[in-house]
Amino acid sequence: MSKPKIGIFGLTSCAGDQLMILNCEDQLIDLANAVDIRDWEMAKTNNDEECELDIALVEGSVAQVRDIENLKKIRKRSKILVAIGTCAVWGGIPAMKNDVPRDIMLKEVYGDKVEFIESKAAQPLSSFVKVDYNLPGCPIEKDQFLQMMASFLNGDMPEILNFSVCSECKMKENICQIVYKQEVCCGPLTVAGCGARCPSHNVPCSGCHGPIEEVHYDAEAKMFQRKGIKPEEIIRKMQVYAAPAWMPEKLMEELQHESK
Amino acid sequence: MKVVKLPKSKVEEFLSSLQDFGEVIIPKEKTEHPGVYYFDVMENPSEMAWEYLRTIIPPKKYLHKPREVIFKFHKEQGYQEVIEDKETKRILFGLHPCDIHGIKILDVVFNRDYMDPYYYARRKNTVIIGLSCLPDEKCFCKSMNTDYVEDGFDLFLSDIGEDFLVAVGTSLGDDLVAERAHLFSEVEEEDRRKYLAFRKKRNESFRLELDISDLPYILDLEQKSPIWDELGKRCLTCGSCSMVCPTCYCFNVYDTLNLDAKSGQRIKQWDACLFKDYALVAGGHNFRENRAERVKNRYYHKQFRMVEQYGKPSCVGCGRCIDACPAGIDVVEVLTKVREGSYVTH
Structure with a gap:
Protein backbone atom coordinates (compact mmCIF):
# COMPACT_ATOMS: atom_id res chain seq x y z
CA MET A 1 0.00 0.00 0.00
CA SER A 2 1.35 3.41 -0.87
CA LYS A 3 1.75 5.90 1.91
CA PRO A 4 -1.20 8.23 2.43
CA LYS A 5 -0.59 11.76 1.20
CA ILE A 6 -0.98 14.29 3.98
CA GLY A 7 -1.42 18.03 4.11
CA ILE A 8 -1.35 20.09 7.30
CA PHE A 9 -2.83 23.58 7.27
CA GLY A 10 -3.52 26.50 9.56
CA LEU A 11 -6.34 29.02 9.17
CA THR A 12 -6.69 31.80 11.75
CA SER A 13 -4.93 30.30 14.73
CA CYS A 14 -1.92 30.34 17.01
CA ALA A 15 -0.33 27.33 15.26
CA GLY A 16 -0.30 25.52 18.58
CA ASP A 17 -1.85 22.37 17.18
CA GLN A 18 0.70 22.12 14.38
CA LEU A 19 3.39 22.72 16.98
CA MET A 20 1.97 19.86 19.00
CA ILE A 21 2.43 17.57 15.99
CA LEU A 22 6.07 18.67 15.80
CA ASN A 23 6.26 18.07 19.54
CA CYS A 24 5.64 14.34 19.07
CA GLU A 25 9.39 14.02 19.05
CA ASP A 26 9.66 10.35 19.95
CA GLN A 27 7.18 9.31 17.27
CA LEU A 28 7.92 11.87 14.59
CA ILE A 29 10.24 9.63 12.59
CA ASP A 30 7.73 6.76 12.69
CA LEU A 31 5.03 9.15 11.59
CA ALA A 32 7.15 10.64 8.81
CA ASN A 33 7.92 7.11 7.61
CA ALA A 34 4.29 6.06 7.66
CA VAL A 35 2.86 8.99 5.71
CA ASP A 36 3.88 11.16 2.81
CA ILE A 37 3.72 14.77 3.98
CA ARG A 38 3.13 16.73 0.78
CA ASP A 39 2.03 20.11 2.01
CA TRP A 40 2.93 21.65 5.37
CA GLU A 41 3.91 25.26 5.09
CA MET A 42 4.87 25.59 8.71
CA ALA A 43 7.32 22.71 8.80
CA LYS A 44 8.81 22.17 5.35
CA THR A 45 9.83 23.72 2.06
CA ASN A 46 9.01 22.43 -1.43
CA ASN A 47 5.34 22.00 -0.73
CA ASP A 48 2.99 20.75 -3.40
CA GLU A 49 0.06 23.10 -3.07
CA GLU A 50 -2.13 21.51 -5.70
CA CYS A 51 -1.84 17.74 -5.31
CA GLU A 52 -4.68 15.52 -4.17
CA LEU A 53 -4.48 14.52 -0.50
CA ASP A 54 -5.68 11.47 1.37
CA ILE A 55 -5.86 13.35 4.65
CA ALA A 56 -5.92 17.08 5.35
CA LEU A 57 -5.42 18.24 8.93
CA VAL A 58 -6.74 21.75 9.39
CA GLU A 59 -6.10 23.94 12.39
CA GLY A 60 -7.74 27.24 13.27
CA SER A 61 -11.10 28.89 12.96
CA VAL A 62 -12.54 30.64 9.97
CA ALA A 63 -12.13 34.25 11.12
CA GLN A 64 -11.03 35.98 7.90
CA VAL A 65 -12.68 36.06 4.52
CA ARG A 66 -9.67 34.41 2.88
CA ASP A 67 -9.95 31.45 5.28
CA ILE A 68 -13.16 30.40 3.55
CA GLU A 69 -11.53 30.14 0.14
CA ASN A 70 -8.49 28.36 1.54
CA LEU A 71 -10.64 25.90 3.40
CA LYS A 72 -12.82 25.13 0.38
CA LYS A 73 -9.74 24.53 -1.71
CA ILE A 74 -8.35 22.12 0.90
CA ARG A 75 -11.67 20.29 1.05
CA LYS A 76 -11.73 19.89 -2.70
CA ARG A 77 -8.34 18.19 -2.84
CA SER A 78 -8.76 15.92 0.23
CA LYS A 79 -10.43 12.58 0.80
CA ILE A 80 -10.54 12.98 4.59
CA LEU A 81 -10.65 16.39 6.22
CA VAL A 82 -9.89 16.56 9.92
CA ALA A 83 -10.47 19.59 12.11
CA ILE A 84 -7.62 19.70 14.61
CA GLY A 85 -7.85 21.84 17.71
CA THR A 86 -10.79 23.50 19.40
CA CYS A 87 -10.72 26.55 17.08
CA ALA A 88 -11.27 24.34 14.04
CA VAL A 89 -13.81 22.14 15.81
CA TRP A 90 -15.85 24.75 17.72
CA GLY A 91 -14.57 28.21 16.88
CA GLY A 92 -12.56 28.26 20.08
CA ILE A 93 -11.13 31.37 21.69
CA PRO A 94 -11.54 33.56 18.55
CA ALA A 95 -15.30 32.90 18.77
CA MET A 96 -15.47 34.02 22.41
CA LYS A 97 -16.25 37.63 21.44
CA ASN A 98 -18.38 37.00 18.38
CA ASP A 99 -21.01 39.29 19.86
CA VAL A 100 -18.73 42.33 19.45
CA PRO A 101 -18.98 43.84 15.93
CA ARG A 102 -15.81 43.24 13.94
CA ASP A 103 -15.15 46.88 13.00
CA ILE A 104 -15.16 47.91 16.67
CA MET A 105 -12.91 45.04 17.62
CA LEU A 106 -10.48 45.72 14.75
CA LYS A 107 -10.19 49.35 15.80
CA GLU A 108 -9.60 48.41 19.43
CA VAL A 109 -6.88 45.93 18.62
CA TYR A 110 -5.11 47.42 15.60
CA GLY A 111 -6.07 51.11 15.62
CA ASP A 112 -7.44 53.07 12.66
CA LYS A 113 -5.15 52.20 9.80
CA VAL A 114 -5.77 48.53 9.23
CA GLU A 115 -6.56 47.43 5.72
CA PHE A 116 -5.00 44.03 5.40
CA ILE A 117 -7.39 42.09 7.61
CA GLU A 118 -10.84 41.17 6.45
CA SER A 119 -12.02 39.94 9.79
CA LYS A 120 -15.32 38.14 10.37
CA ALA A 121 -17.05 36.45 13.30
CA ALA A 122 -15.05 33.29 14.00
CA GLN A 123 -16.66 29.99 13.06
CA PRO A 124 -15.66 26.34 13.02
CA LEU A 125 -14.76 24.55 9.80
CA SER A 126 -18.02 22.63 9.84
CA SER A 127 -19.94 25.85 9.12
CA PHE A 128 -18.42 25.85 5.62
CA VAL A 129 -17.33 22.36 4.61
CA LYS A 130 -17.95 18.72 5.48
CA VAL A 131 -15.60 17.67 8.28
CA ASP A 132 -14.88 13.94 8.52
CA TYR A 133 -13.38 13.87 11.97
CA ASN A 134 -12.96 16.31 14.85
CA LEU A 135 -9.95 16.23 17.13
CA PRO A 136 -10.51 18.94 19.74
CA GLY A 137 -8.04 20.33 22.25
CA CYS A 138 -6.27 23.59 22.95
CA PRO A 139 -3.83 22.43 21.93
CA ILE A 140 -4.54 18.88 20.74
CA GLU A 141 -3.19 16.01 22.84
CA LYS A 142 -0.19 14.16 21.40
CA ASP A 143 -1.57 10.74 22.31
CA GLN A 144 -4.94 11.44 20.78
CA PHE A 145 -3.32 12.79 17.63
CA LEU A 146 -1.06 9.76 17.22
CA GLN A 147 -3.95 7.43 17.97
CA MET A 148 -6.01 9.15 15.31
CA MET A 149 -3.21 8.87 12.74
CA ALA A 150 -2.74 5.19 13.60
CA SER A 151 -6.45 4.59 13.03
CA PHE A 152 -6.32 6.27 9.63
CA LEU A 153 -3.24 4.23 8.71
CA ASN A 154 -5.19 1.09 9.58
CA GLY A 155 -8.04 2.18 7.36
CA ASP A 156 -10.25 2.87 10.34
CA MET A 157 -11.99 5.92 11.77
CA PRO A 158 -10.81 6.90 15.26
CA GLU A 159 -13.18 6.58 18.18
CA ILE A 160 -15.01 9.71 19.23
CA LEU A 161 -14.92 10.26 22.98
CA ASN A 162 -18.27 11.27 24.38
CA PHE A 163 -17.85 11.51 28.11
CA SER A 164 -16.67 14.34 30.26
CA MET B 1 -13.78 -17.11 64.61
CA LYS B 2 -10.38 -16.77 66.16
CA VAL B 3 -9.63 -13.36 67.67
CA VAL B 4 -6.24 -12.17 68.92
CA LYS B 5 -4.92 -8.89 70.24
CA LEU B 6 -2.36 -6.57 68.64
CA PRO B 7 -1.10 -3.66 70.77
CA LYS B 8 -1.03 -0.32 68.90
CA SER B 9 2.61 0.05 69.92
CA LYS B 10 3.38 -2.90 67.67
CA VAL B 11 1.12 -2.15 64.77
CA GLU B 12 3.71 -0.32 62.68
CA GLU B 13 6.07 -3.24 63.07
CA PHE B 14 3.22 -5.48 61.95
CA LEU B 15 2.59 -3.28 58.90
CA SER B 16 6.27 -3.24 57.93
CA SER B 17 6.49 -6.99 58.30
CA LEU B 18 3.62 -7.42 55.85
CA GLN B 19 5.91 -6.16 53.09
CA ASP B 20 7.59 -9.57 53.27
CA PHE B 21 4.40 -10.95 51.75
CA GLY B 22 4.07 -8.39 48.96
CA GLU B 23 2.98 -4.89 48.06
CA VAL B 24 1.05 -3.26 50.91
CA ILE B 25 -1.68 -0.81 49.97
CA ILE B 26 -2.82 1.62 52.66
CA PRO B 27 -5.06 4.66 52.92
CA LYS B 28 -3.09 7.91 52.90
CA GLU B 29 -4.09 11.52 53.47
CA LYS B 30 -3.40 14.01 50.67
CA THR B 31 -0.76 16.35 52.05
CA GLU B 32 -2.10 19.34 50.12
CA HIS B 33 -5.73 18.52 50.98
CA PRO B 34 -6.16 17.44 54.60
CA GLY B 35 -9.18 15.23 55.12
CA VAL B 36 -8.98 13.75 51.60
CA TYR B 37 -7.80 10.17 51.37
CA TYR B 38 -6.65 7.71 48.71
CA PHE B 39 -5.25 4.19 48.59
CA ASP B 40 -1.61 3.92 47.61
CA VAL B 41 1.47 1.71 47.99
CA MET B 42 2.96 1.92 51.48
CA GLU B 43 6.53 3.17 51.57
CA ASN B 44 6.60 3.63 55.31
CA PRO B 45 4.04 2.54 57.93
CA SER B 46 3.92 6.08 59.34
CA GLU B 47 2.01 7.11 56.18
CA MET B 48 -0.98 5.03 57.30
CA ALA B 49 -4.04 7.21 57.92
CA TRP B 50 -5.58 5.24 60.79
CA GLU B 51 -8.55 7.54 61.26
CA TYR B 52 -9.29 7.93 57.56
CA LEU B 53 -12.72 8.41 56.10
CA ARG B 54 -13.71 7.14 52.64
CA THR B 55 -11.04 7.38 49.96
CA ILE B 56 -11.82 9.15 46.66
CA ILE B 57 -11.74 5.86 44.74
CA PRO B 58 -12.45 2.56 46.48
CA PRO B 59 -9.91 -0.27 46.54
CA LYS B 60 -11.61 -1.78 43.47
CA LYS B 61 -8.98 0.09 41.44
CA TYR B 62 -6.48 -2.68 42.30
CA LEU B 63 -8.77 -5.48 41.13
CA HIS B 64 -10.82 -3.90 38.36
CA LYS B 65 -8.38 -1.35 37.02
CA PRO B 66 -9.51 2.04 35.64
CA ARG B 67 -7.69 1.23 32.41
CA GLU B 68 -5.72 -1.83 31.42
CA VAL B 69 -4.31 -3.52 28.35
CA ILE B 70 -5.90 -6.97 28.01
CA PHE B 71 -4.04 -8.19 24.94
CA LYS B 72 -1.71 -7.08 22.21
CA PHE B 73 -2.16 -8.02 18.58
CA HIS B 74 0.02 -8.07 15.51
CA LYS B 75 -0.94 -8.74 11.91
CA GLU B 76 1.66 -11.48 11.44
CA GLN B 77 2.41 -12.58 14.98
CA GLY B 78 -1.15 -13.04 16.19
CA TYR B 79 -2.12 -12.00 19.67
CA GLN B 80 -0.51 -12.10 23.05
CA GLU B 81 -2.53 -12.12 26.24
CA VAL B 82 -1.67 -9.54 28.89
CA ILE B 83 -2.84 -9.69 32.48
CA GLU B 84 -1.49 -6.67 34.30
CA ASP B 85 -0.11 -7.24 37.82
CA LYS B 86 -0.64 -10.99 37.38
CA GLU B 87 2.32 -11.88 39.58
CA THR B 88 1.90 -9.09 42.13
CA LYS B 89 1.09 -10.30 45.62
CA ARG B 90 -0.79 -7.51 47.29
CA ILE B 91 -2.25 -6.72 50.68
CA LEU B 92 -5.12 -4.26 50.77
CA PHE B 93 -4.75 -2.95 54.30
CA GLY B 94 -7.19 -0.89 56.32
CA LEU B 95 -10.35 -1.55 54.34
CA HIS B 96 -13.54 -0.47 56.07
CA PRO B 97 -16.46 -2.92 56.15
CA CYS B 98 -18.28 -1.09 53.32
CA ASP B 99 -15.31 -1.56 50.99
CA ILE B 100 -14.97 -5.23 51.92
CA HIS B 101 -18.66 -5.66 51.07
CA GLY B 102 -17.95 -3.83 47.81
CA ILE B 103 -15.28 -6.37 46.90
CA LYS B 104 -17.61 -9.22 47.89
CA ILE B 105 -20.11 -7.89 45.35
CA LEU B 106 -17.44 -7.53 42.66
CA ASP B 107 -16.37 -11.12 43.40
CA VAL B 108 -19.88 -12.32 42.63
CA VAL B 109 -20.13 -10.26 39.46
CA PHE B 110 -16.69 -11.10 38.07
CA ASN B 111 -16.18 -14.63 39.37
CA ARG B 112 -19.48 -16.42 39.87
CA ASP B 113 -21.24 -17.12 36.59
CA TYR B 114 -18.52 -15.99 34.23
CA MET B 115 -14.94 -15.75 35.37
CA ASP B 116 -13.15 -12.58 34.37
CA PRO B 117 -9.52 -13.72 34.05
CA TYR B 118 -8.13 -10.24 34.63
CA TYR B 119 -10.05 -9.67 37.84
CA TYR B 120 -9.52 -13.21 39.06
CA ALA B 121 -5.75 -13.22 38.48
CA ARG B 122 -5.37 -10.20 40.71
CA ARG B 123 -8.04 -11.20 43.20
CA LYS B 124 -6.45 -14.54 44.01
CA ASN B 125 -3.19 -12.78 44.88
CA THR B 126 -4.88 -10.21 47.07
CA VAL B 127 -5.02 -10.31 50.86
CA ILE B 128 -7.63 -8.18 52.59
CA ILE B 129 -7.03 -6.74 56.03
CA GLY B 130 -9.97 -4.74 57.33
CA LEU B 131 -10.07 -1.92 59.84
CA SER B 132 -12.91 -0.67 62.01
CA CYS B 133 -14.17 2.87 61.54
CA LEU B 134 -16.54 5.49 62.85
CA PRO B 135 -19.15 6.93 60.50
CA ASP B 136 -19.50 10.51 59.35
CA GLU B 137 -22.67 12.25 58.16
CA LYS B 138 -22.49 10.60 54.71
CA CYS B 139 -22.12 6.99 55.90
CA PHE B 140 -25.23 4.83 55.70
CA CYS B 141 -23.73 1.34 55.68
CA LYS B 142 -25.80 0.46 58.75
CA SER B 143 -28.94 0.94 56.63
CA MET B 144 -27.49 -1.19 53.85
CA ASN B 145 -26.50 -3.98 56.30
CA THR B 146 -22.88 -3.57 55.33
CA ASP B 147 -21.60 -2.03 58.56
CA TYR B 148 -20.06 -5.30 59.74
CA VAL B 149 -18.25 -8.09 57.95
CA GLU B 150 -18.35 -11.74 58.90
CA ASP B 151 -16.30 -12.87 55.93
CA GLY B 152 -14.53 -11.45 52.89
CA PHE B 153 -11.37 -10.60 54.83
CA ASP B 154 -8.21 -12.39 55.88
CA LEU B 155 -7.79 -10.29 58.99
CA PHE B 156 -9.94 -7.55 60.49
CA LEU B 157 -8.66 -5.02 63.02
CA SER B 158 -11.06 -3.42 65.50
CA ASP B 159 -9.85 -0.39 67.40
CA ILE B 160 -10.47 -0.79 71.14
CA GLY B 161 -8.24 2.03 72.36
CA GLU B 162 -4.75 0.86 73.27
CA ASP B 163 -5.02 -2.26 71.15
CA PHE B 164 -6.59 -3.75 68.08
CA LEU B 165 -8.66 -6.90 68.28
CA VAL B 166 -7.71 -8.92 65.24
CA ALA B 167 -10.33 -11.26 63.83
CA VAL B 168 -8.87 -14.06 61.71
CA GLY B 169 -11.05 -14.74 58.68
CA THR B 170 -9.02 -17.22 56.62
CA SER B 171 -6.23 -19.75 57.00
CA LEU B 172 -3.97 -17.31 55.16
CA GLY B 173 -4.85 -14.72 57.78
CA ASP B 174 -4.04 -17.29 60.44
CA ASP B 175 -0.61 -17.80 58.84
CA LEU B 176 0.03 -14.06 58.78
CA VAL B 177 -0.61 -13.99 62.53
CA ALA B 178 1.29 -17.21 63.30
CA GLU B 179 4.39 -16.00 61.43
CA ARG B 180 4.38 -12.91 63.65
CA ALA B 181 3.19 -14.54 66.84
CA HIS B 182 5.49 -12.39 68.97
CA LEU B 183 3.41 -9.30 68.13
CA PHE B 184 0.10 -10.77 69.27
CA SER B 185 -1.40 -11.74 72.59
CA GLU B 186 -4.51 -13.42 73.96
CA VAL B 187 -7.77 -11.51 74.25
CA GLU B 188 -8.75 -10.79 77.85
CA GLU B 189 -12.08 -10.18 79.52
CA GLU B 190 -11.49 -6.43 79.65
CA ASP B 191 -10.85 -6.36 75.88
CA ARG B 192 -14.25 -7.93 75.26
CA ARG B 193 -15.89 -5.18 77.32
CA LYS B 194 -13.93 -2.54 75.41
CA TYR B 195 -15.02 -4.07 72.11
CA LEU B 196 -18.67 -4.09 73.13
CA ALA B 197 -18.37 -0.45 74.23
CA PHE B 198 -16.75 0.48 70.91
CA ARG B 199 -19.49 -1.36 69.04
CA LYS B 200 -22.18 0.48 70.97
CA LYS B 201 -20.55 3.84 70.38
CA ARG B 202 -20.22 3.08 66.67
CA ASN B 203 -23.80 1.90 66.30
CA GLU B 204 -25.01 5.09 67.93
CA SER B 205 -22.85 7.32 65.74
CA PHE B 206 -24.78 6.84 62.51
CA ARG B 207 -26.59 9.98 61.49
CA LEU B 208 -27.80 9.03 58.02
CA GLU B 209 -30.53 6.47 57.54
CA LEU B 210 -32.19 4.88 54.56
CA ASP B 211 -35.12 2.53 54.80
CA ILE B 212 -34.47 -0.22 52.24
CA SER B 213 -37.26 -2.57 53.27
CA ASP B 214 -39.23 -3.63 50.17
CA LEU B 215 -37.35 -0.96 48.19
CA PRO B 216 -37.27 -3.00 44.94
CA TYR B 217 -41.06 -3.32 45.18
CA ILE B 218 -41.47 0.41 45.72
CA LEU B 219 -39.11 1.18 42.84
CA ASP B 220 -41.13 -1.08 40.58
CA LEU B 221 -44.23 0.90 41.46
CA GLU B 222 -42.42 4.18 40.89
CA GLN B 223 -41.14 3.44 37.39
CA LYS B 224 -43.07 6.43 36.07
CA SER B 225 -42.45 8.76 38.99
CA PRO B 226 -41.72 12.37 37.99
CA ILE B 227 -38.65 12.17 40.20
CA TRP B 228 -36.60 10.58 37.40
CA ASP B 229 -37.24 13.48 35.06
CA GLU B 230 -36.44 15.93 37.83
CA LEU B 231 -33.14 14.16 38.45
CA GLY B 232 -32.45 14.18 34.73
CA LYS B 233 -32.67 17.97 34.86
CA ARG B 234 -30.11 18.20 37.65
CA CYS B 235 -27.67 15.45 36.77
CA LEU B 236 -24.70 16.44 34.62
CA THR B 237 -24.13 12.77 33.65
CA CYS B 238 -20.48 13.36 34.46
CA GLY B 239 -20.18 9.80 35.78
CA SER B 240 -18.35 10.79 38.96
CA CYS B 241 -20.73 8.67 41.06
CA SER B 242 -19.91 5.58 38.99
CA MET B 243 -16.18 6.12 39.05
CA VAL B 244 -16.12 6.35 42.85
CA CYS B 245 -18.62 3.54 43.50
CA PRO B 246 -17.17 0.38 45.08
CA THR B 247 -19.59 -1.79 43.10
CA CYS B 248 -19.87 -0.07 39.71
CA TYR B 249 -18.10 -2.51 37.45
CA CYS B 250 -19.04 -1.52 33.89
CA PHE B 251 -16.26 -1.25 31.40
CA ASN B 252 -15.73 -0.43 27.75
CA VAL B 253 -13.45 -2.43 25.49
CA TYR B 254 -11.71 -0.79 22.55
CA ASP B 255 -8.56 -1.03 20.48
CA THR B 256 -5.72 1.43 20.17
CA LEU B 257 -3.51 1.03 17.14
CA ASN B 258 0.15 1.63 16.53
CA LEU B 259 1.74 3.75 13.83
CA ASP B 260 3.23 0.68 12.10
CA ALA B 261 -0.31 -0.01 10.83
CA LYS B 262 0.18 -3.64 11.85
CA SER B 263 -0.23 -3.87 15.57
CA GLY B 264 -2.17 -2.55 18.49
CA GLN B 265 -3.61 -3.34 21.88
CA ARG B 266 -7.04 -3.99 23.28
CA ILE B 267 -7.98 -1.80 26.22
CA LYS B 268 -10.47 -2.34 28.99
CA GLN B 269 -11.54 0.89 30.66
CA TRP B 270 -14.13 1.95 33.24
CA ASP B 271 -17.38 3.03 31.66
CA ALA B 272 -20.60 4.38 33.15
CA CYS B 273 -24.26 3.89 32.31
CA LEU B 274 -24.66 7.66 32.63
CA PHE B 275 -22.60 8.28 29.52
CA LYS B 276 -24.60 8.95 26.40
CA ASP B 277 -22.82 6.32 24.30
CA TYR B 278 -23.14 3.57 26.92
CA ALA B 279 -26.35 2.10 25.50
CA LEU B 280 -25.64 3.05 21.90
CA VAL B 281 -25.57 0.03 19.60
CA ALA B 282 -24.64 -0.66 15.99
CA GLY B 283 -27.14 0.91 13.63
CA GLY B 284 -27.36 4.00 15.81
CA HIS B 285 -30.10 2.98 18.24
CA ASN B 286 -29.63 4.16 21.81
CA PHE B 287 -31.51 2.21 24.45
CA ARG B 288 -31.25 5.06 26.92
CA GLU B 289 -31.28 8.10 24.73
CA ASN B 290 -32.21 10.70 27.30
CA ARG B 291 -30.48 11.74 30.45
CA ALA B 292 -33.35 10.98 32.82
CA GLU B 293 -33.49 7.35 31.62
CA ARG B 294 -29.81 6.98 32.31
CA VAL B 295 -29.96 8.45 35.80
CA LYS B 296 -32.93 6.25 36.60
CA ASN B 297 -31.07 3.21 35.31
CA ARG B 298 -28.31 3.75 37.84
CA TYR B 299 -30.77 3.64 40.73
CA TYR B 300 -32.65 0.66 39.33
CA HIS B 301 -29.53 -1.34 38.69
CA LYS B 302 -28.22 -0.82 42.21
CA GLN B 303 -31.41 -1.24 44.17
CA PHE B 304 -33.73 -3.28 41.97
CA ARG B 305 -32.07 -5.49 39.37
CA MET B 306 -29.12 -6.46 41.58
CA VAL B 307 -31.59 -7.65 44.21
CA GLU B 308 -33.41 -9.68 41.57
CA GLN B 309 -30.22 -11.13 40.19
CA TYR B 310 -28.00 -11.63 43.24
CA GLY B 311 -30.31 -11.30 46.21
CA LYS B 312 -29.09 -7.99 47.57
CA PRO B 313 -28.59 -4.41 46.44
CA SER B 314 -25.22 -3.32 45.12
CA CYS B 315 -24.99 -0.24 47.28
CA VAL B 316 -22.76 -0.54 50.35
CA GLY B 317 -23.60 2.82 51.89
CA CYS B 318 -20.06 4.21 51.71
CA GLY B 319 -21.29 7.71 50.87
CA ARG B 320 -18.78 8.27 48.08
CA CYS B 321 -21.39 9.20 45.48
CA ILE B 322 -22.88 11.76 47.88
CA ASP B 323 -19.41 13.17 48.38
CA ALA B 324 -18.51 13.19 44.69
CA CYS B 325 -21.65 14.56 43.03
CA PRO B 326 -20.97 18.12 41.92
CA ALA B 327 -24.70 18.71 41.52
CA GLY B 328 -25.35 17.66 45.11
CA ILE B 329 -27.56 14.69 44.25
CA ASP B 330 -27.86 12.54 47.35
CA VAL B 331 -28.85 8.88 46.93
CA VAL B 332 -30.38 8.68 50.40
CA GLU B 333 -32.49 11.78 49.81
CA VAL B 334 -33.62 10.50 46.41
CA LEU B 335 -34.63 7.04 47.61
CA THR B 336 -36.31 8.43 50.72
CA LYS B 337 -38.36 10.77 48.59
CA VAL B 338 -39.26 8.01 46.16
CA ARG B 339 -40.64 6.08 49.12
CA GLU B 340 -42.52 9.10 50.43
CA GLY B 341 -43.62 10.11 46.94
CA SER B 342 -42.61 13.62 47.89
CA TYR B 343 -39.86 14.59 45.54
CA VAL B 344 -39.75 18.29 44.74
CA THR B 345 -37.00 19.76 42.65
CA HIS B 346 -34.75 22.51 43.95
Missing part, protein backbone atom coordinates in the same frame (compact mmCIF):
# COMPACT_ATOMS: atom_id res chain seq x y z
CA VAL A 165 -13.39 15.27 31.93
CA CYS A 166 -14.88 14.30 35.34
CA SER A 167 -14.39 10.59 34.70
CA GLU A 168 -10.69 11.05 33.94
CA CYS A 169 -10.40 13.40 36.90
CA LYS A 170 -11.90 10.83 39.24
CA MET A 171 -9.64 8.08 37.88
CA LYS A 172 -6.72 10.32 38.84
CA GLU A 173 -8.22 10.79 42.31
CA ASN A 174 -8.05 14.55 42.14
CA ILE A 175 -10.12 16.56 44.58
CA CYS A 176 -13.23 17.92 42.91
CA GLN A 177 -12.80 21.63 42.14
CA ILE A 178 -16.56 22.09 42.37
CA VAL A 179 -17.26 20.15 45.55
CA TYR A 180 -14.16 21.07 47.55
CA LYS A 181 -13.28 24.50 46.19
CA GLN A 182 -16.61 25.85 44.94
CA GLU A 183 -14.85 26.87 41.74
CA VAL A 184 -16.52 27.20 38.35
CA CYS A 185 -15.08 24.08 36.73
CA CYS A 186 -16.09 23.19 33.18
CA GLY A 187 -15.16 19.53 33.67
CA PRO A 188 -18.72 18.14 33.58
CA LEU A 189 -19.39 19.93 30.27
CA THR A 190 -16.13 19.20 28.56
CA VAL A 191 -15.15 16.21 26.50
CA ALA A 192 -12.44 13.97 27.99
CA GLY A 193 -9.10 13.23 26.38
CA CYS A 194 -6.72 15.46 28.31
CA GLY A 195 -6.51 13.13 31.32
CA ALA A 196 -7.93 15.95 33.46
CA ARG A 197 -4.72 17.92 33.08
CA CYS A 198 -5.78 21.15 34.82
CA PRO A 199 -7.62 19.66 37.82
CA SER A 200 -4.61 17.36 38.25
CA HIS A 201 -2.67 20.58 38.89
CA ASN A 202 -5.40 21.83 41.20
CA VAL A 203 -6.80 24.28 38.64
CA PRO A 204 -10.45 24.12 37.48
CA CYS A 205 -11.11 22.85 33.95
CA SER A 206 -11.46 25.73 31.51
CA GLY A 207 -13.19 23.54 28.96
CA CYS A 208 -10.51 23.75 26.28
CA HIS A 209 -11.54 20.50 24.56
CA GLY A 210 -15.02 21.85 23.95
CA PRO A 211 -18.36 20.34 24.97
CA ILE A 212 -19.54 16.73 25.08
CA GLU A 213 -22.39 15.84 22.76
CA GLU A 214 -25.22 16.11 25.28
CA VAL A 215 -23.92 19.05 27.22
CA HIS A 216 -26.02 20.24 30.15
CA TYR A 217 -25.29 23.98 30.39
CA ASP A 218 -28.38 24.91 32.35
CA ALA A 219 -27.90 22.21 34.98
CA GLU A 220 -24.29 23.25 35.45
CA ALA A 221 -25.14 26.95 35.64
CA LYS A 222 -27.97 26.34 38.11
CA MET A 223 -25.67 24.17 40.18
CA PHE A 224 -23.21 27.04 40.55
CA GLN A 225 -26.02 29.46 41.17
CA ARG A 226 -27.16 27.28 44.08
CA LYS A 227 -23.61 27.54 45.39
CA GLY A 228 -23.93 31.32 45.38
CA ILE A 229 -21.84 32.12 42.30
CA LYS A 230 -23.14 34.96 40.13
CA PRO A 231 -24.59 33.97 36.72
CA GLU A 232 -22.31 36.45 34.93
CA GLU A 233 -19.28 34.76 36.44
CA ILE A 234 -20.57 31.33 35.44
CA ILE A 235 -21.22 32.42 31.89
CA ARG A 236 -17.88 34.19 31.58
CA LYS A 237 -16.01 31.04 32.57
CA MET A 238 -18.12 28.71 30.48
CA GLN A 239 -17.95 30.96 27.43
CA VAL A 240 -14.19 30.82 26.96
CA TYR A 241 -14.18 27.49 25.16
CA ALA A 242 -16.99 25.28 26.24
CA ALA A 243 -19.97 27.09 24.87
CA PRO A 244 -21.35 27.80 21.43
CA ALA A 245 -22.33 31.34 20.53
CA TRP A 246 -26.02 31.08 21.49
CA MET A 247 -25.27 29.91 25.01
CA PRO A 248 -24.82 33.13 27.04
CA GLU A 249 -28.10 34.73 26.02
CA LYS A 250 -30.19 31.61 26.47
CA LEU A 251 -28.55 30.78 29.74
CA MET A 252 -29.03 34.27 31.13
CA GLU A 253 -32.73 34.04 30.30
CA GLU A 254 -33.03 30.72 32.10
CA LEU A 255 -31.11 31.86 35.13
CA GLN A 256 -33.15 35.01 35.50
CA HIS A 257 -36.34 33.02 35.10
CA GLU A 258 -35.07 30.61 37.75
CA SER A 259 -34.27 33.28 40.32
CA LYS A 260 -37.73 34.89 40.08
